[in-house]
Amino acid sequence: MTVHGFPASYAGQHLQIAIVGRGFSGLMMAIALMKSVSQPFQLRMFDPQPVISGGQALATARATEILNSRARDLSVSTGEPRDFTRWLQAYQHFREAVSAAIPGFGQIFVPKAIFSDYVYQRFSEALAERTDVSIQMSHEAITRIRRNETGRFTLGLADGSEAAYDTVVLATGYGLKVPPEGKEQDTEAALRNPSIRARHVVVMGNGLRAVNQVLQLRDGGFEGRITILSRRGFLPQPHTRMPADAVCPSQPMPSQLRHIVRFVRKACAQAEENGWSWQAAMNGLRKRARTLWASLPPSEKRQFNRHLRAIYDSHRNRLPADVHERLERELAGGMTELKRGTTLKRSPDGLIVRWAGQSTEEHFAADEVIDCRCLSPDLNDPVVADLLRAGLASTDELDLGLAVNPAGELLTPCGRPAGLFAIGPLGLGSLPDIDLVPEIVTQAYTAATLINARSRPQLQAG
Numbered sequence: 001m002t003v004h005g006f007p008a009s010y011a012g013q014h015l016q017i018a019i020v021g022r023g024f025s026g027l028m029m030a031i032a033l034m035k036s037v038s039q040p041f042q043l044r045m046f047d048p049q050p051v052i053s054g055g056q057a058l059a060t061a062r063a064t065e066i067l068n069s070r071a072r073d074l075s076v077s078t079g080e081p082r083d084f085t086r087w088l089q090a091y092q093h094f095r096e097a098v099s100a101a102i103p104g105f106g107q108i109f110v111p112k113a114i115f116s117d118y119v120y121q122r123f124s125e126a127l128a129e130r131t132d133v134s135i136q137m138s139h140e141a142i143t144r145i146r147r148n149e150t151g152r153f154t155l156g157l158a159d160g161s162e163a164a165y166d167t168v169v170l171a172t173g174y175g176l177k178v179p180p181e182g183k184e185q186d187t188e189a190a191l192r193n194p195s196i197r198a199r200h201v202v203v204m205g206n207g208l209r210a211v212n213q214v215l216q217l218r219d220g221g222f223e224g225r226i227t228i229l230s231r232r233g234f235l236p237q238p239h240t241r242m243p244a245d246a247v248c249p250s251q252p253m254p255s256q257l258r259h260i261v262r263f264v265r266k267a268c269a270q271a272e273e274n275g276w277s278w279q280a281a282m283n284g285l286r287k288r289a290r291t292l293w294a295s296l297p298p299s300e301k302r303q304f305n306r307h308l309r310a311i312y313d314s315h316r317n318r319l320p321a322d323v324h325e326r327l328e329r330e331l332a333g334g335m336t337e338l339k340r341g342t343t344l345k346r347s348p349d350g351l352i353v354r355w356a357g358q359s360t361e362e363h364f365a366a367d368e369v370i371d372c373r374c375l376s377p378d379l380n381d382p383v384v385a386d387l388l389r390a391g392l393a394s395t396d397e398l399d400l401g402l403a404v405n406p407a408g409e410l411l412t413p414c415g416r417p418a419g420l421f422a423i424g425p426l427g428l429g430s431l432p433d434i435d436l437v438p439e440i441v442t443q444a445y446t447a448a449t450l451i452n453a454r455s456r457p458q459l460q461a462g
């Protein structure tokens with residue numbers, strides 16, 4: 001077994017950091033480290049994906065795919081909330097590319113590809129400014145993480161080798177479950193084939209991915225029937241056309257779920273009465289979501305997940321107004337239908353489904369089934385499962401993801417920080433909305449500041 005990492009001349013002198021995963025969370029963490037860690041350091045970023053793809057949110061971006069967050073919420077620069085909008089103003093292709101522009105840069109929705117360009121530019125600028133930082137991209141998957149006797153972390157690589165680091169950041173998001181290479185393109189090519197154009201496609205799910213998929217099928221020329229198959233049947237709600245700045249009710253939030261639901265309804269109704277919008281009230285309430293979630297007992301958290309999660313998600317992950325109108329036209333046109341039912345299993349020519357309100361199973365024929373159900377952290381992922389077995393991590397109360405504090409530090413079963421970090425969706429059960437860009441940005445900088453503070457005594461002692 002070889003032990004490799006950074007060049008031997010550096011070993012022991014510079015802080016050595018590993019980031020596992022090069023999706024948005026991984027890239028964001030790298031930017032935050034370069035901006036926050038004052039010591040020279042060496043960073044290695046692991047991901048078996050052959051390209052630096054930007055992960056699930058940006059990887060498959062086509063020119064027409066619009067991000068669902070307003071430009072004003074997408075800065076990757078801490079303390080400079082207008083960094084992205086300033087960058088946009090200087091971006092020459094911006095005006096042609098933005099289809100949903102309204103006056104005021106901050107309110108617009110931009111294509112994913114533009115956001116991706118911005119993130120990469122900020123990443124390379126941060127690197128150019130740090131001549132004392134070296135970054136190595138590795139195409140190996142990580143299979144195992146262990147703390148060794150010196151307190152460092154040893155990563156097991158898929159090729160059987162090992163490498164040791166002072167700090168390890170997991171940014172593995174939704175895991176390695178990506179479609180086999182070429183599968184997405186195969187599906188799209190098949191759907192453009194005239195022999196199946198008049199046929200039936202089922203899109204499983206009801207979130208942003210499902211809506212994106214339906215609209216992409218139409219953009220790609222598919223003229224057949226589409227069924228959006230969803231357990232609860234709540235599709236994403238629209239953003240307002242005008243800014244929906246957060247409005248927060250002045251009254252204290254109640255602490256029991258049933259009172260909270262009433263409180264939220266009232267706050268939304270009041271916002272509408274006062275000439276704002278329910279979206280503005282939701283934006284305000286979301287600012288309290290983290291404290292509120294932490295205060296709920298496990299039984300109420302479970303109740304929320306069972307009965308309210310789907311409604312909450314459809315109101316928090318909103319579609320730009322133009323895209324929402326397009327979805328409504330699509331549904332009104334009759335060739336796309338939303339059906340409520342639970343998928344029990346796939347069959348060679350469709351699905352076995354239990355329709356909402358019925359107790360019997362039924363075969364639902366489809367020429368193609370595309371799974372766009374909400375992604376969640378995979379606790380059976382080998383690395384995650386191994387960390388749990390080794391006691392270096394624990395799950396949150398509901399087993400939705402890994403237990404983390406706001407800085408993304410993994411918590412051991414006795415609630416102590418394990419010295420490892422998990423940025424982004426892996427912490428979804430502990431921190432509501434940590435799968436969204438603004439929350440990931442804040443968490444990455446909090447983690448990087450902590451790593452900076454901890455690296456000082458360690459380097460001085462070394």
Ligand SMILES: Cc1cc2nc3c(=O)[nH]c(=O)nc-3n(C[C@H](O)[C@H](O)[C@H](O)COP(=O)(O)OP(=O)(O)OC[C@H]3O[C@@H](n4cnc5c(N)ncnc54)[C@H](O)[C@@H]3O)c2cc1C
Nearest residue numbers: 021023024025055056057067068069142173174424435437
């Ligand atoms: C379609 C879509 C649209 C979205 N739109 C928005 C939006 O408009 N606004 C917003 O705020 N948020 C949006 N999001 C949400 C947000 O951007 C995502 O939560 C974010 O992309 C998560 O990124 P990630 O890097 O944590 O995870 P991922 O994108 O899943 O990346 C994880 C990476 O880790 C790698 N990996 C996994 N396991 C290993 C391993 N063992 N070893 C090495 N590498 C590994 C994977 O190969 C992958 O590349 C969207 C998400 C999706 C899917």
